[in-house]
Amino acid sequence: MKRIHIYxxxxxLIVAGAVKMVMQASAQATMIIPTCLGKSVAIPIEGAxxxxxxxxxxxxxxxxxxxxxxxxVSDLRHSRLRQRVTLS
Numbered sequence: 001m002k003r004i005h006i007y008x009x010x011x012x013l014i015v016a017g018a019v020k021m022v023m024q025a026s027a028q029a030t031m032i033i034p035t036c037l038g039k040s041v042a043i044p045i046e047g048a049x050x051x052x053x054x055x056x057x058x059x060x061x062x063x064x065x066x067x068x069x070x071x072x073v074s075d076l077r078h079s080r081l082r083q084r085v086t087l088s
Contacts, residue, residue, distance in 0.1 A: 003071070010068040017061025024055045 031043045 013060045013064030017057040020057025
């Protein structure tokens with residue numbers, strides 16, 4: 001797999017994770033529970049706390065950031081090794 005594809009996958013994970021977290025944070029603040037008689041009860045949910053914001057988006061964002069950092073470090077290491085070899 002080419003490195004540009006790996007960078008694209010890491011960027012896609014970052015974007016998807018961030019979008020999911022924003023969607024989770026801006027979700028409806030009222031939980032609607034249906035009752036037995038065909039009606040529903042609306043229960044307000046307090047402000048978005050950490051437990052409400054936690055979803056698979058957190059893991060996707062973290063995985064994307066870690067893989068992007070690892071790719072950048074690896075590329076820097078390889079470029080420094082190439083410079084060292086050419087200077088010798």
